[in-house]
Amino acid sequence: MTSGTSIRRLLLTALLALMLGAPVWSASPNDAGANDRDTEALIARLARPAPATISFTEVRFSKLLRAPLIVSGDLGYAGPESLDRRVTTPYREHTAIRGESVKVEREGEKPRSFALKHAPELRGLLSGFSAMLSGDVASLRKTFDVQLSGDDESWLLELTPTDTKARRRLQRIEVSxxxxxxxxxxxxxxxGATSVLLLGDTAREPVAADVTLVALQRRCSGS
Structure with missing residues (x-):
């Protein structure tokens, strides 16, 4: 796993983790103005006080993998400049962000460290997620194009990077x-790689070793 991949996963997990327990809103798909207001209302309600921790399961699909890579562990969020991602199964790894410093420690390997200044697109992502976790819609829109669709029974929040460098590595993020x-x-x-993060009740049931992306998408939608 590269340092960049570790940080992207850490930031994505942090975002979803802090979204747990977000209130219900009423979407109006036929009213564009109402939909914009719904988007802003949802994002504004995603803010959660630190510290917070949550368990997760991640399933990664890639043409370089013969089978999906499934890992699980927990995430700790202590504020915009302090994030920890701990993988406990099937290996042990700790990735931490402290301000501009990033450190990756994996069992049996030499620790790796680097500065966010060497990865400007990742710094942009961190800024965007910090804005999301604080409910700052205006700042979030500086980093992502934000689109909300659906209703209370099935909704989808799609984030597309606006920064050119970020788009070279990240196509889109979807929260369902x-x-x-x-x-x-x-x-x-x-x-072409896709990572699906499961949290809350969605992550409690074990994931089969041969799970498909379609099966996970159905699980995510609750169908």
Whole structure:
């Protein structure tokens, strides 16, 4: 796993983790103005006080993998400049952001460290997620194009990077949920890889080793 991949996953997990328990809103798909207001209302309500921790399961699909890569662990959020992602199964790894410093420690390997200044697109992502976690819609829109669709029973929040460098590595992020429960967080990179993060009730049931992306999408939608 590269340092960039670790940080992208860390930031994405942090976003969804802090979204748990977001209130229900009433979407109006036939009214563009109402939909914009619904989007702003939802994002504004995503802010959660630190510290917070949550368990997660991640399933990664890639043409370079013969089978999906499934890992699980927990995430800790102590504020915009302090994020921790701990993988406990099937290996042990700790990735941490402290301000501009990033450190990756994996069992049996030498620790790796680097500065966010060497990855400006990742710094942009961190800024965007910090804005999301604080409910700052205006700042979030500086980093992502934000689109909301659906209704209380099945909604989808789609984030597309606006920065050119970020778009070279990240195609889109999708957060899907039902009523007030965000269920899944999917990230698709420009190399065709897709990572699906399961949290809350969605992550409690074990994931089969041969699970397909379609099966996960059905699970995320609650169907």
């Amino acid at each position: 949920g039902r009523q007030g429960e965000p269920r899944c967080f999917s990230m698709t990179t420009t190399d």
